[in-house]
Amino acid sequence: MNWTANDMDTYLQQREYIDTLIVPLLKVETKPENMKSSSSSSEFLMHLTTFIETQFKGRMMLMPPFAYTQSMDLTEMAATLSQDLSVASFKYVFFLTTDSKWTSIEMDGEVIWLPSIPLESMDPQLRKSIIEDQLRQVLPRFTEKWSEQ
Amino acid sequence: MSKKVSRRQFMSYTLMGVGGFMASGMLMPMVRFAIDPVLQTKDEGDFIHTQHKVDELSETPIRIDFTIKDRKDAWYKSDVSNTAWVYKNGDTVIALSPVCKHLGCTVNWGGDEKHPDQFFCPCHAGRYMKNGDNVKGTPPLGPLDEFDVKVEDGFLYLGKTKPNTLV
Numbered sequence: 001m002n003w004t005a006n007d008m009d010t011y012l013q014q015r016e017y018i019d020t021l022i023v024p025l026l027k028v029e030t031k032p033e034n035m036k037s038s039s040s041s042s043e044f045l046m047h048l049t050t051f052i053e054t055q056f057k058g059r060m061m062l063m064p065p066f067a068y069t070q071s072m073d074l075t076e077m078a079a080t081l082s083q084d085l086s087v088a089s090f091k092y093v094f095f096l097t098t099d100s101k102w103t104s105i106e107m108d109g110e111v112i113w114l115p116s117i118p119l120e121s122m123d124p125q126l127r128k129s130i131i132e133d134q135l136r137q138v139l140p141r142f143t144e145k146w147s148e149q
Numbered sequence: 150m151s152k153k154v155s156r157r158q159f160m161s162y163t164l165m166g167v168g169g170f171m172a173s174g175m176l177m178p179m180v181r182f183a184i185d186p187v188l189q190t191k192d193e194g195d196f197i198h199t200q201h202k203v204d205e206l207s208e209t210p211i212r213i214d215f216t217i218k219d220r221k222d223a224w225y226k227s228d229v230s231n232t233a234w235v236y237k238n239g240d241t242v243i244a245l246s247p248v249c250k251h252l253g254c255t256v257n258w259g260g261d262e263k264h265p266d267q268f269f270c271p272c273h274a275g276r277y278m279k280n281g282d283n284v285k286g287t288p289p290l291g292p293l294d295e296f297d298v299k300v301e302d303g304f305l306y307l308g309k310t311k312p313n314t315l316v
């Protein structure tokens with residue numbers, strides 16, 4: 001499900017089935033020399049999460065990305081976010097990011113870190129197979145959690 | 150001055166309201182146009198040409214991807230690669246939508262080892278027969294949709310989805 005009013009209606013009626021929350025964590029760099037790579041990563045992350053959503057629409061809710069700039073305090077953000085997200089009461093929460101800083105921060109939920117791949121210069125076919133490949137990589141992380149009781 | 154809303158004030162309030170509402174309605178298509186004039190959808194009924202030759206199809210469903218520009222329902226806009234499961238039944242080409250009729254996940258042919266001759270939905274273990282018929286006792290309540298199919302110069306064209314006609 002996407003974070004749209006229509007999908008939300010479905011979610012609110014089918015909460016026992018849509019039990020997984022996907023939260024993109026998006027680093028936005030404002031130094032001119034880093035802006036290109038930052039935008040490329042954000043493109044990658046959004047493509048990937050969008051693709052994951054279409055594959056698992058009936059089980060996952062994809063949140064809008066949480067964006068932050070390079071100097072924001074991530075520990076604090078993590079704590080607040082963990083707390084607020086727990087109110088939504090999803091059974092499984094996954095954070096997806098290309099920013100490796102999150103791997104060392106305590107979060108309620110699983111942090112999945114992926115190195116960003118520059119998709120912008122690829123033709124759509126290659127891009128698709130790369131994205132599929134990436135999903136194949138992260139898939140075990142989902143299924144592992146889902147199969148835990 | 151009286152605290153009551155005068156007739157004129159009332160009129161201007163409502164007009165503003167309507168005007169504002171209309172303006173926002175007008176703004177949205179305009180913004181969309183400004184962002185992606187190239188992606189304005191053409192004829193909705195168009196068939197999409199796939200790279201696949203009908204000769205190469207078999208009785209076993211294979212996944213065929215094709216691209217539809219400008220997906221509108223996602224929060225983040227992107228062209229979406231759409232997928233169909235395509236196989237031959239005698240001489241007829243059958244293309245089924247991979248969208249699970251339970252809550253919309255993507256189903257796979259033979260995705261469950263125990264049922265290699267069925268479509269499988271990984272989200273809540275929904276299953277479908279080869280013709281798209283939903284297996285009773287699994288979550289989906291209806292059969293998979295079917296694509297309109299056209300063959301031209303030996304190539305497969307996919308059209309819109311429609312309710313399953315095979316079940």
Ligand code: FES
Pocket residue numbers: 017058059249250251252253254270271272273274275288289
């Ligand atoms: S979405 Fe396919 S079984 Fe629930």
